[in-house]
Amino acid sequence: LAKTTQPISMDSYEGQEVNITCSHNNIATNDYITWYQQFPSQGPRFIIQGYKTKVTNEVASLFIPADRKSSTLSLPRVSLSDTAVYYCLVPSSGGSDYKLSFGAGTTVTVRA
Amino acid sequence: GAGVSQSPSNKVTEKGKDVELRCDPISGHTALYWYRQSLGQGLEFLIYFQGNSAPDKSGLPSDRFSAERTGGSVSTLTIQRTQQEDxxxxxxxxxxxxxxxxxxxxxxxxxxxx
Structure with a gap:
């Protein structure tokens, strides 16, 4: 089971880049890494997913080093509306253990 | 299209009563998951369904918790003899x-x- 570790919180200012790193030392060969965003009183929503190297979409970039034991979510030029909790998820694929290991989440606070 | 819906949105019950929580997944989705999130905490995985079967139920906190999924669609999470920590x-x-x-x-x- 790939357990994940993230920083508890991060503060930033509008217009800055925010980078959140998630450690997943026991990631399995077939596991993808997915990041979710959660606003208060809402369910999490998908941001980005990757397997290796770099993935970019209209919202964020995801950097995954060659050993895949960590990943970094990069939010470019954040705004106040990016204040949320960000989770990385590494599901266990294969075998009989389907526990899904969400990290404790990183609370990102963006200030004006 | 319609997203995942859950009902009720809020449920207040007395200690010791049973409750049923319902989930309607997105049409055509074969996998369904239940999580629990306590105030200010992260997501705690409870159970995962692939079709109607649950490959892993070990995330359920106690034997008071059970879940079923019928027809590969709707799922119900049942908590018996509810406690305040639920x-x-x-x-x-x-x-x-x-x-x-x-x-x-x-x-x-x-x-x-x-």
Whole structure:
């Protein structure tokens, strides 16, 4: 089971880049890494997913080093509306253990 | 199309009563997940369904918790003899095929046990 570790919180200012790193030392060969965003009183929503190297979409970039034991979510030029909790998820694929290991989440606070 | 829906949105119950929480996944999604989120905490995985079967139930906190899924669609999470520590938001998610796919979450059911 790939357990994940993230920083508890991060503060930033509008217009800055925010980078959140998630450690997943026991990631399995077939596991993808997915990041979710959660606003208060809402369910999490998908941001980005990757397997290796770099993935970019209209919202964020995801950097995954060659050993895949960590990943970094990069939010470019954040705004106040990016204040949320960000989770990385590494599901266990294969075998009989389907526990899904969400990290404790990183609370990102963006200030004006 | 319609997203994941959950009902009720809020449930207040007395300690010792049984409650049923319902999840309607996105049509065509074969995988369904239940999570629990206590106030200010992260997501705690409870159970995962692939079709109607649950490959892993070990995330359920105690034998008072059970879940079923019928017809590969709707799922019900049942908590018997509720305790105050069961108070939390119960989130349901679905994905197209398997646990590696993107999960789409419902709005959750906020359960308060008095």
């Amino acid at each position: 108070s939390a938001v119960y989130l349901c998610a679905s994905s197209l095929w398997e646990s590696t796919d993107t999960q789409y979450f419902g709005p959750g059911t906020r359960l308060t046990v008095l």
